[in-house]
Structure formats: C-alpha cells, structure tokens
Amino acid sequence: MSKQALPVVDLEAVACCAPIAVRPMDDDQAAVVAPMFKALGDPVRLRLMSMIASVPEICVCDLTPAFDLSGPTISHHLKVLRDAGLVDSERRGTWVWYRVRPEAFRQLGALLDVPSAAQATG
Amino acid sequence: MSKQALPVVDLEAVACCAPIAVRPMDDDQAAVVAPMFKALGDPVRLRLMSMIASVPEICVCDLTPAFDLSGPTISHHLKVLRDAGLVDSERRGTWVWYRVRPEAFRQLGALLDVPSAAQATG
DNA sequence: CGCCTAGGTTGACAGATTTCGAAACAGCGG
DNA sequence: CCGCTGTTTCGAAATCTGTCAACCTAGGCG
Numbered sequence: 001m002s003k004q005a006l007p008v009v010d011l012e013a014v015a016c017c018a019p020i021a022v023r024p025m026d027d028d029q030a031a032v033v034a035p036m037f038k039a040l041g042d043p044v045r046l047r048l049m050s051m052i053a054s055v056p057e058i059c060v061c062d063l064t065p066a067f068d069l070s071g072p073t074i075s076h077h078l079k080v081l082r083d084a085g086l087v088d089s090e091r092r093g094t095w096v097w098y099r100v101r102p103e104a105f106r107q108l109g110a111l112l113d114v115p116s117a118a119q120a121t122g
Numbered sequence: 123m124s125k126q127a128l129p130v131v132d133l134e135a136v137a138c139c140a141p142i143a144v145r146p147m148d149d150d151q152a153a154v155v156a157p158m159f160k161a162l163g164d165p166v167r168l169r170l171m172s173m174i175a176s177v178p179e180i181c182v183c184d185l186t187p188a189f190d191l192s193g194p195t196i197s198h199h200l201k202v203l204r205d206a207g208l209v210d211s212e213r214r215g216t217w218v219w220y221r222v223r224p225e226a227f228r229q230l231g232a233l234l235d236v237p238s239a240a241q242a243t244g
Numbered sequence: 245c246g247c248c249t250a251g252g253t254t255g256a257c258a259g260a261t262t263t264c265g266a267a268a269c270a271g272c273g274g
Numbered sequence: 275c276c277g278c279t280g281t282t283t284c285g286a287a288a289t290c291t292g293t294c295a296a297c298c299t300a301g302g303c304g
Contacts, residue, residue, distance in 0.1 A: 020172035021227070030165040030172075037168065041160025042263090043152040050142035050152075060280065073264050075281055094272055094279060102236070105143070109234030114227065164291085182252065195292050197253055216251060216300055 019113040036108055039084035044069065045077045049100075052087055057099040141235040158230055161206035166191065167199045171222075174209055179221040 017029050025033070040046050044067060051066065052058055064074045078098065081087045085104045090097050147155070162168050166189060173188065174180055186196045200220065203209045207226045212219050 020168075021175040021222070023172075024176050025169050025172040027165070027169070030168045034163055034165040034168045037159050038163025041156055041163040043149070043156040044263095046142075046152045046156045046159065047147050047149070050145075050147040053143040054146050064280090070265055071280065072266080072282080076263075079281085091271075091280085096280060100143070105234065106236055109231060109236065112227065112231030112234060114224070114231065166291095186252095191291095192293060193252070194254080194294080198292080201253085213252085213299080218252060 017111070019115060020111055021114050033108070033111065036084045036086060036104065039080050039086055042077065042080075044074075045081055048074070048077055049081060049086060052081075052098050053100045053105065057097045059095045059097055061095055063098070141237060142233055143236050155230070155233065158206045158208060158226065161202050161208055164199070164202075166196075167203055170196070170199055171203060171208060174203075174220050175222045175227065179219045181217045181219055183217055185220070 017023070017025070040049060047066070048063060051063060060074070060078070063078075064071055067074060078087070078089070082089060085101060086108075087098050088101050090099075162171060169188070170185060173185060182196070182200070185200075186193055189196060200209070200211070204211060207223060208230075209220050210223050212221075
C-alpha cells in the first residue's frame, strides 16, 4: 500500500474552483471530480468512508465485520475509494490501516458549499 | 412535471445526521444519501447540476446545447437528478425549468463538513 | 375544431461498466 | 514451514449509458 505512484486524481485541478452553486463546472473539472462523487455513490462505500472519516485511522479488520460482504468485496470498495483519492492506506505489520485524505475530502465539501447569497445574486 | 407524488428521497431522514467525519453513517442513512452522491458521480450530471445550481432556474433548452448528447440522454440524466431529490422541475408553457432543491443540496454539503477538530479528538 | 411544429419525456434496446464471491496470490509473524 | 490479513484475478449477474422511435403537451394557424 501507500504505493501512490500516480495519484489517479489530480487534486490540484480541484483546488482551483468555486462551489458549483456559484459557477458552472467546466468539462475538465467535472471529469476529475465526478469519480469522487461516484466513489461515495454506493451505500457500502459511503459507510466505509464515514467509518474511516470519523476516526484518525482504522484497520481493515475492523471494517470488514461491519458488513455482510466478503473480504474481497470490501477490498474492492476500498480500492475504489483509494483510486478516487479519498483515502490512503498503509500496511503496518500484519494489518492495513486506512485514513482519509483531508485535502480531497475538504475540497469535495467546498464544492457543495452554499455561499448563502448565490441564489440572490444570480 | 412537479408531480412530486412521492419524493423518492426522504429528506427528513437526512436532516437528522452529523457530518460523516464526526460519526459513522448507519445503514439506513447511507441508503438514502448514496443515491444523491451517485447522481453526482457522472461528469454529465455533475455539470448539469452545477449549471442548475449556479442560477435561480434554467430551461432544458439551455442545458441540452451545452453537451454533445441527444435530447433523450440529457432528459434521462435530469431524471436521475430528480429521483435523487437534488433538483425539481416545472413546466411553464412550452418549456421545462429546473432548479435545485436547496435542502437536499445543503444537507449533502453538511455531510462533508469537517468540524476542524474531528481528527484531533479521536 | 383539426392540423402542424417544437420542446421534453418515456420505452426498448445494444454495448459498456459495476458488483460480488471463489480461488489464487502476496506480505508478515511465529 | 504454517496460519493470518488483505489484495488481485477471473467470471457471472446486474446495472448504467446513450441512441432511436414513439409519445405527450403547448402553441400557432386556418
């Protein structure tokens, strides 16, 4: 793990842009961000994400028992979250630990911000 | 349109809950929210959503030309956004107008909030 | 009213993608 | 070596994407 050879998702490209309630997204940005939302678009992955996000880090051995799914399936879903750039994993001895990537998580939230005057100023 | 006979997505069930960085999501909540993220998990729908969200309302006739896709395809994507509870549509005369559902949009953003101390207090 | 045209939606379909588990594999520790 | 943890490979079933054809609604016109 931690073989983040190529980050798959270019976080730089996301940092630049305003909440979607302020300015329409261009094609390139949508192509970068959509996979992140897609990764959260499955109930299992959403729960995995929330379990990972609500603690500093968590072991796969604590994630798997929370679902009625096989180990490989959980591993698949974790890979989707990793490829989307939302989480990072690291092997320490016998176990593999997952934690959120705060930049990605925060930027996704920023995209959904409501600047409280966006509708009025349109 | 505006045949919101059954809202498809129960927004009440979403309102109750803390950011996922604070508390893990339970099964039921994930089942409600995941379709929303899933709806945003396609580049076309994400751009549609951002176009709708950045103005008070917008006509389908202004959305369709922005893509290299057929009318029916855009209509299908809009239906996904509608079924997810993210947008609402209304026919006025010849044209159909779309606007965001602020509650859903805001709650999705709230879910991704980072309470700035969540990681430290773990 | 009927007929025509334009804007959108719906239904059916092919092709691509996703989801999941069984089996095989890789890394670590005893 | 063995057992344990987690990942990858492979294949089958289910779902998604995009298109064409058909349909519905609204408006203009005779």
